[in-house]
Amino acid sequence: MDYYRLPEDRTSHDQIKQKQIEVFKKQVRFAKTYDKALVVHSRPEKGSDELYHDMLQVFEEENVSNMRLVVHSYTHEPKFLEKFLELGAYASFNGIITFDKTGSMKKLVEMCPLDRILLETDCPYLTPVPNRGKRNEPLFVKSVAEKTAEIKNITLAQIEEATFNNAKNLFKF
Numbered sequence: 001m002d003y004y005r006l007p008e009d010r011t012s013h014d015q016i017k018q019k020q021i022e023v024f025k026k027q028v029r030f031a032k033t034y035d036k037a038l039v040v041h042s043r044p045e046k047g048s049d050e051l052y053h054d055m056l057q058v059f060e061e062e063n064v065s066n067m068r069l070v071v072h073s074y075t076h077e078p079k080f081l082e083k084f085l086e087l088g089a090y091a092s093f094n095g096i097i098t099f100d101k102t103g104s105m106k107k108l109v110e111m112c113p114l115d116r117i118l119l120e121t122d123c124p125y126l127t128p129v130p131n132r133g134k135r136n137e138p139l140f141v142k143s144v145a146e147k148t149a150e151i152k153n154i155t156l157a158q159i160e161e162a163t164f165n166n167a168k169n170l171f172k173f
Contacts, residue, residue, distance in 0.1 A: 003051045004043040021054055028062045031069075037170050038069040040089075044076060052080040059087055068170050073122045074108065081108055085116055090170055092118040095128030095136065098147045109151045114162045118170070119144045 001020045006013045031038040044051040070090040074081060081091055091112050097105040109117070119141050121128070127136040128143035149159040167173075 001051055001055060002041065002043045003045045003048070006045065017050075017054070021058060024055075024058055025062060028058060028064060028067075032062070032064075032067060035172075036068075037172075038064070038067055040069060040071050041073070042071065042076075049077070049080070052076060056080075056083055068172075070118055070170055073120060073126070075105065077104075078107055078111055081111065085112065090116050090118050090166060092120045093144060093148060094120050094122040095126040095140065095144055097151070098128040098143055099132060106151055109148055114152065114154075114159075115166060117148065117159075117163055118166055119148060119159075119163050 001024050003017060003020075006016055028038060030036070040055070042051055042055060065087055067088070069087070070092050071081070071084050072092050073094045074084075074091045075094075075096055084091065091108070093105070093109060093112075097109060100106065121136050121138055121141050121144065123136040123138055123140075125136055127134055128140050128147070130143065131137075131140050145159050145163070146156055148163075149156045152159065
């Protein structure tokens with residue numbers, strides 16, 4: 001669900017949101033029916049929490065509590081991450097944690113249990129330090145892992161092992 005770039009025309013705006021919700025429900029049902037992990041892309045409108053309220057409503061309606069799901073590239077407020085974690089979701093963090101000046105990403109990583117963390121680059125964007133300014137590449141995930149280990153005050157090897165096991169559990173491989 002992506003509410004970031006919607007038309008200014010309010011009628012079209014609301015229709016697109018409603019269509020996204022309908023399609024999202026179908027994706028949730030598909031994942032449940034076929035026992036697949038649900039990878040949730042979400043991007044809110046600037047200054048709005050509506051997307052996360054809508055996602056949580058869908059999760060409640062579709063009873064996702066026993067599903068394998070990940071909130072991809074999570075960067076929003078801790079209160080919503082807390083709710084996703086209560087549902088058993090994983091949170092995936094990206095290169096923003098290496099250049100976040102607000103401290104909000106650090107707070108999210110700190111509050112997320114080690115057995116619920118996944119890492120990503122979200123290539124080709126969100127390139128982590130020290131490669132800012134370059135096209136993001138999957139190999140840069142090591143910088144995300146290093147920063148996550150630093151925030152969690154654990155070794156790189158521990159974060160690598162934990163996130164590998166988390167991915168195995170999420171995707172059943």
